[in-house]
Amino acid sequence: MDNILTFKNVDGGYGRVKILHDLSFEVRKGEVLGVVGPNGCGKTTMFNALIGLITPTAGEIIFKGKNITKVSANDRARMGIGRTYQVPRPFEGMTVFENVLVACCHGAGMTEHAGRPKALEILKLTGLYEKREIMAGELTLLDRKRLEIARALGTNPELLLLDEVAAGLVEAEVGEVIDMVADLKAAGYTIIWIEHVIDVMLKATDRVMCMSDGTDLLIGEPREVMESKIVTEVYLGVEDDE
């Protein structure tokens, strides 16, 4: 399977605070890669480096064979990287439909004429079609998370970054999110999914990467990674008695 994304020895952080240390991993085209790790281990910073909100101080990020380390955030969105936030940040002064339309027109480079049917199609896929004229600021948490995904899809991404979309949801809602991600994978999207809900990682991902102290600790089959001794120690804080 071809790699769509490669992190090569990436260092980075915020100002003088270095969060990522020699982070290296690859993402295969069409897979769902889960990312786990304790709070503060650099998962969200890795996303921020990937979408261009921070520039690595060392290393390279290769997307679809191109070095995008110094490419601007909006250009990365146009190249096919879409992202959701753990705490949804919709354009609250705009309707649900307008939120997705902006993404279609700017991220996917569509004309407004072409973007309108595309936005409606995405709203149907994400279960927001009936709420398309509601102001985004009035949505429930689940619908805000759906809108995050819908807006990211509007940019026509090849790589979709999901940041704790299951956080704060009840079990039934988590099930809906897992189903939606399965549909997206079936539609050909490559997904990197940061999540703390272990059950989600086991059910919905092809591989899992565990991060610790800003670097890749272990990457492999979900059950193998989640049950490994080193991950249990670092991620769950459980030490082996033997």
Add this chain to the structure above:
Amino acid sequence: MIQQIIYGILYGGVFALAAIGMSMMFGIVGLTNLAHGEFIILAAFLSSVLCTALGCSPFLTLIITVPVMFIVGFILQKVLINYVMGKGANAALLVTFGLSFILKDGMLQIFSADSRRMVVAFQSANIRISDSVVIPVLYLVVCLIGVAVIVILHLFMSKTYVGQSIRATSDDKVAAQLVGVNIKNVTAVAMGIALATAAVSGLTLGMPWPFYATSGSGYLLIAFGVVVLGGMGSMIGALVGGVIFGLAQVLGGSNWGVFISYIILLIFLAVRPQGLFKK
């Protein structure tokens, strides 16, 4: 009294137009443009010079001044303000403060300290409502221009591709970038539009009232007051704020008008600092 209220409302449309560009830039870019008043006066001088040179109606000068001011705004934001905003909001504020002095002194050198006024054919015409109440046509026209510009701007923001990207940037700059919006271009377009409204504002202020090279700071204070009263970034707020300021200035007369306006402003800052129409 009725006559004064009519004047106050008509002034309101003109004041709202003076404020709308400033309100937009604060709402979208987070920039308080302290040179906005000078840009209004610069546009008024441009219109005045074109009127004299071409011998045309002041209204026709908008064909030239609006695109010229748009280009000035676009380049200013793209080349200078976007750059300094990367170094913090205070740096950008100081740049606009410095720019206001450069523009003021530049206009003093070029146009002298003498006042000017643009004259139209219906300068003194009135619509008589009763023996004691008239509607001055010039004030009615400039007020309607102000209202029309604000309505057009509102439609532009809500219905067009560029308007939607400006609103998205105004809501959340980071999220806007993540859906592919080039926020540097969007803020440059927003500044272009803000100065294009300043071009129209220069005309609507320069016909009923005399203007001179240093009168920009007075209009900046009015614009600032209107924006605070109405709510940063709100177009309907600018209209309502403009009318409140207009009524205060007219009812207070030349002695108390400005005083009352700013007392109202202080009360609003204390009680409802977000303004009337800002959520």
